[in-house]
Amino acid sequence: MMAMPQETSGAVQETYSIETHNLSLWYGDFQALHAVSVRIRSGLITSLIGPSGCGKTTLLRCLNRVNERYGNVTTTGDIRVLGKNIYDEDVSLVELRRCVGMVFQRPNPLPISIYENVVFGLRIHTPAAQLSRSVLDEAVETSLKEVLLWDAVKDKLKKRATGLQLEQQQKLCIARLMPLKPQVVLMDEPCSALDARGTEAIEDLMSILGKRFTIVIVTHNMAQARRASEECIYMYMGKIVEHGTTLDVFLRPRNKETENYVEGRYG
Amino acid sequence: MNWRRIGESAMESLIRLCGVSAVLFVFGILIFVFREGQDFMFNRLDFGEFFTQIAWRPTAEPPTYGALALISGTVGVTLVAMALAIPFGLGTAVFLSEFCSWRWKEALKITIELLAAIPSVVWGFIGITLMNELVIYITHVPVGVNVLNAGIILALMSVPIIVSIGEDALKAVPDGYREAAEALGATRWEVVYKVLFPAAKNGLLAAVLLGVGRAVGETMAVLMATGHSIRLIFDGQAPFFHPLYPGRTLTATIAAELGETSKGSDHYQVLFVIGLLLFVITFVINFSADLIVRGIRKE
Ligand SMILES: Nc1ncnc2c1ncn2[C@@H]1O[C@H](COP(=O)(O)OP(=O)(O)OP(=O)(O)O)[C@@H](O)[C@H]1O
Ligand SMILES: [Mg+2]
Numbered sequence: 001m002m003a004m005p006q007e008t009s010g011a012v013q014e015t016y017s018i019e020t021h022n023l024s025l026w027y028g029d030f031q032a033l034h035a036v037s038v039r040i041r042s043g044l045i046t047s048l049i050g051p052s053g054c055g056k057t058t059l060l061r062c063l064n065r066v067n068e069r070y071g072n073v074t075t076t077g078d079i080r081v082l083g084k085n086i087y088d089e090d091v092s093l094v095e096l097r098r099c100v101g102m103v104f105q106r107p108n109p110l111p112i113s114i115y116e117n118v119v120f121g122l123r124i125h126t127p128a129a130q131l132s133r134s135v136l137d138e139a140v141e142t143s144l145k146e147v148l149l150w151d152a153v154k155d156k157l158k159k160r161a162t163g164l165q166l167e168q169q170q171k172l173c174i175a176r177l178m179p180l181k182p183q184v185v186l187m188d189e190p191c192s193a194l195d196a197r198g199t200e201a202i203e204d205l206m207s208i209l210g211k212r213f214t215i216v217i218v219t220h221n222m223a224q225a226r227r228a229s230e231e232c233i234y235m236y237m238g239k240i241v242e243h244g245t246t247l248d249v250f251l252r253p254r255n256k257e258t259e260n261y262v263e264g265r266y267g
Numbered sequence: 268m269n270w271r272r273i274g275e276s277a278m279e280s281l282i283r284l285c286g287v288s289a290v291l292f293v294f295g296i297l298i299f300v301f302r303e304g305q306d307f308m309f310n311r312l313d314f315g316e317f318f319t320q321i322a323w324r325p326t327a328e329p330p331t332y333g334a335l336a337l338i339s340g341t342v343g344v345t346l347v348a349m350a351l352a353i354p355f356g357l358g359t360a361v362f363l364s365e366f367c368s369w370r371w372k373e374a375l376k377i378t379i380e381l382l383a384a385i386p387s388v389v390w391g392f393i394g395i396t397l398m399n400e401l402v403i404y405i406t407h408v409p410v411g412v413n414v415l416n417a418g419i420i421l422a423l424m425s426v427p428i429i430v431s432i433g434e435d436a437l438k439a440v441p442d443g444y445r446e447a448a449e450a451l452g453a454t455r456w457e458v459v460y461k462v463l464f465p466a467a468k469n470g471l472l473a474a475v476l477l478g479v480g481r482a483v484g485e486t487m488a489v490l491m492a493t494g495h496s497i498r499l500i501f502d503g504q505a506p507f508f509h510p511l512y513p514g515r516t517l518t519a520t521i522a523a524e525l526g527e528t529s530k531g532s533d534h535y536q537v538l539f540v541i542g543l544l545l546f547v548i549t550f551v552i553n554f555s556a557d558l559i560v561r562g563i564r565k566e
Contacts, residue, residue, distance in 0.1 A: 064450060066446065066449065066450050069445075069446060069449065093452075094452045094453075094454065095452070097449070097450055097451060097452035098452050101450075101451075102450040104443070104446070104447065104450075106443065108443040108444065108446070108447040109447075110444055110447060110448060110461075110462055110466075111444060111462075111465060111466040112461075112462075112465050120448070120451055120453075120461070121451045121452060123461075124451065124452050124453050124457055124461075125452060173447075176451065177451075180451075180452075
C-alpha cells in the first residue's frame with residue numbers, strides 16, 4: 001500500500017489506531033488535504049511535522065471530526081479510528097470524542113472551576129446517578145495527580161481554571177481527558193504557548209502517558225519531534241511526503257524535501 | 268501645529284463635558300423631582316398610610332394616599348412580564364447566536380429590532396384590542412384588560428432588549444470554549460448550559476436587568492392595558508397572586524393624574540413622591556445588579 005512505515009517482518013502483530021484512506025478535505029474551494037492515506041500505530045507517539053500551512057492541524061482535526069464545526073468543510077475518503085469508520089451512520093460523535101481526546105494549541109480550560117473542568121467529560125458521558133460526590137472527588141484527584149498538577153492546585157479546586165498559569169492550564173487540559181479513558185490523544189502544538197520549562201513538563205507528561213494512549217502530536221519543534229516521538233510523519237502541501245520511525249525520518253530520509261525540512265533548510 | 272493643539276484640547280473638553288453631563292442630568296432630575304415633592308412628603312404625608320393602605324383617593328374629601336395597590340400593580344405586571352420575557356428572550360438569544368444559520372439570523376434580528384421600534388402607545392393599543400380579545404378567549408374573564416394583558420405586552424417590549432444584549436454576551440464568549448467542550452463530547456445543548464451560560468452570566472444578567480428596568484419604567488402601554496383600577500393584585504387567598512385582576516401601576520398613575528392637578532397642590536406633590544419611589548426602585552435594581560456582577564467578577 002501507500003506511504004507506510006517499513007514492516008518489521010511481520011513477527012509482531014501490528015495494530016493501528018488510526019487509518020485514513022484517500023482522505024481529501026476542502027475549505028470551501030480550497031483543497032487542504034490531498035488523498036491522504038496514513039496508518040498510525042497503536043500505543044506509540046507519532047509526530048506530525050511540516051511547514052506552516054501544510055495541513056497538519058487540518059489532518060489532526062479530521063480524526064475526531066471537530067473540523068465539522070466549520071460550516072464550509074467537505075471531506076471525502078475514509079477515516080478509521082480503532083477499526084471503525086468514523087463517518088458511518090451509527091457512529092456517535094459524543095462517543096468518538098470520548099475515545100479520541102484533543103489538546104489544543106492554546107490552552108483552553110473552560111471558564112468554570114478547576115474541579116468542574118476535570119469532571120466535565122465525566123458529567124457528559126456518565127448518567128448523573130452514577131456520579132456520587134466520592135466518584136467525582138476521586139476522579140479529580142487521580143487525574144490531577146497523573147498530570148503532576150495535584151500539589152499545585154489541591155487547595156484551590158473551586159477557583160476558576162482560567163486563572164492558572166499557562167503551563168498549568170495545559171496540564172489541566174490533559175487532565176480533563178483522563179477520566180474518559182481515551183484510547184487516542186491528539187495534540188496540536190501543545191507547547192507552542194509555553195516557555196522552555198513548561199515544554200519540558202508537558203514532554204515529560206507525554207512520555208509517561210504515551211504508554212497508555214496512542215498519541216499524535218503536531219509540532220514545529222524538530223528537537224521535540226526527535227525527543228518525544230517514536231514515529232514521524234512529514235507533510236507538505238496537504239500531502240504525506242514521508243512516514244517512518246522518527247530515527248529514519250531524521251537520519252535517513254528517503255525524500256529530498258524531508259531532508260531539507262528536518263535539517264532546517266526551509267519551513 | 269498650534270491650531271491642532273488647540274483643536275485637540277477643545278475636543279477633549281467637549282468630550283469630558285459630555286461625560287460629566289450624564290451625571291449632571293441624573294442629579295438634576297433627581298433634585299427636581301425631590302424638590303417638587305419634598306414639602307408634602309416631609310410635612311403632610313403619612314408613610315404608614317402610603318405603604319400599607321389600598322385606598323388611593325387624592326381628590327376625595329378628605330383625600331387618602333394609599334399607594335399599596337399601585338405598588339402591587341407595578342410588581343405584579345413586572346413579574347408577569349419577566350416570567351415570560353426572560354425564558355423567551357434568553358431562548359431567542361441562544362438560538363440566534365448558537366443554532367441559527369446566517370441567513371435566518373439576519374432576518375430574525377431585523378424583525379426583533381422592528382419589535383423594539385414600535386411606539387409604546389401602539390403596544391397599548393394592541394393591548395386594548397387584540398390582546399384583550401385573546402385574554403378573554405383563553406381565560407374566560409369578562410374584561411381582558413388586566414395585569415396579565417399588560418404583562419404580556421411588557422414582555423413583548425422587553426424581549427428585544429434581552430435578545431440583543433443577551434446575544435452580544437453570548438457572541439463575546441471565545442469560540443475556543445465551545446470547541447473545547449465539543450471536543451470533550453458535549454452536544455451543542457450541553458455547550459450552551461454548561462459552558463456558555465457560566466461564561467456569559469454577567470452579560471446575560473445585565474440583559475435581564477435592563478429588561479426589568481424597561482418593564483418597571485414603562486408607562487403608556489400599561490396605562491392602557493392594565494384596566495386602571497385600584498386593586499390589590501396580591502392577597503392572602505390562594506394562589507396569592509391574581510394576574511387576571513385589573514390593576515394599576517405607579518407609572519400609569521403619574522401619567523394619568525399629573526395633568527389634572529394644579530401645580531404645588533398636595534395631589535401634584537404626591538405624584539412626585541411616587542416618582543421618587545420609582546427612582547429608588549430602579550436605583551436598587553441597578554445597584555444590586557452592579558453588586559452581583561462585581562461579586563461574580565471577584566470569584
Ligand atoms: N477554517 C479554515 N478555512 C479556510 N481555510 C483554512 C481553514 N483552516 C485552515 N485553512 C487553510 O488550510 C491550510 C492548512 O491549514 P492548517 O491549519 O491545517 O495548517 P498547519 O499545517 O496546521 O499550519 P500551522 O503550522 O501554521 O499550524 C492553510 O493553507 C490554511 O490557510
Ligand atoms: Mg496548525
